[in-house]
Amino acid sequence: xxxxRSKPNEITFICVLSACSHSGLIENGLLVFHNMEREYKVxxxxxxxxxxxxDRAGLLADMKRVxxxxxxxxxxxxxxxxxxx
Numbered sequence: 120x121x122x123x124r125s126k127p128n129e130i131t132f133i134c135v136l137s138a139c140s141h142s143g144l145i146e147n148g149l150l151v152f153h154n155m156e157r158e159y160k161v162x163x164x165x166x167x168x169x170x171x172x173x174d175r176a177g178l179l180a181d182m183k184r185v186x187x188x189x190x191x192x193x194x195x196x197x198x199x200x201x202x203x204x
Contacts, residue, residue, distance in 0.1 A: 127159070129160070129162060129164070129165075132151070132155055132159070132165055132168075133164055133165065135148075135151055136148050136151060136152060136165065136168035136169065136172060137168055137171075139172060140168060140172040140175055141175075143175070143176070145172060145173070145175075145176045145178075148168075148169070148172045149169070149172070152165065152168075152169050161191075162191075163191055163197065166185065166186075166189050166191070166197055167197050169185055170185060170186065170197050173185065186198065
């Protein structure tokens with residue numbers, strides 16, 4: 120998408136983050152997320168995907184840090200994902 124200058128939307132990022140989570144591509148997913156934060160609008164759904172990504176990798180401390188540092192409120196679905204580990 121970058122090569123053809125196609126602008127990704129909110130759903131594109133959810134799909135990419137989810138694919139990274141389910142494929143075990145933790146570093147790639149985090150890199151995408153951090154790039155997103157700089158250039159695009161990040162939603163609670165994106166944070167939920169990152170929490171899921173870290174959960175699947177067993178990175179509980181990182182999950183907690185993400186939830187605590189979110190610039191938008193931690194809604195129930197993110198806390199639920201965090202507490203289900």
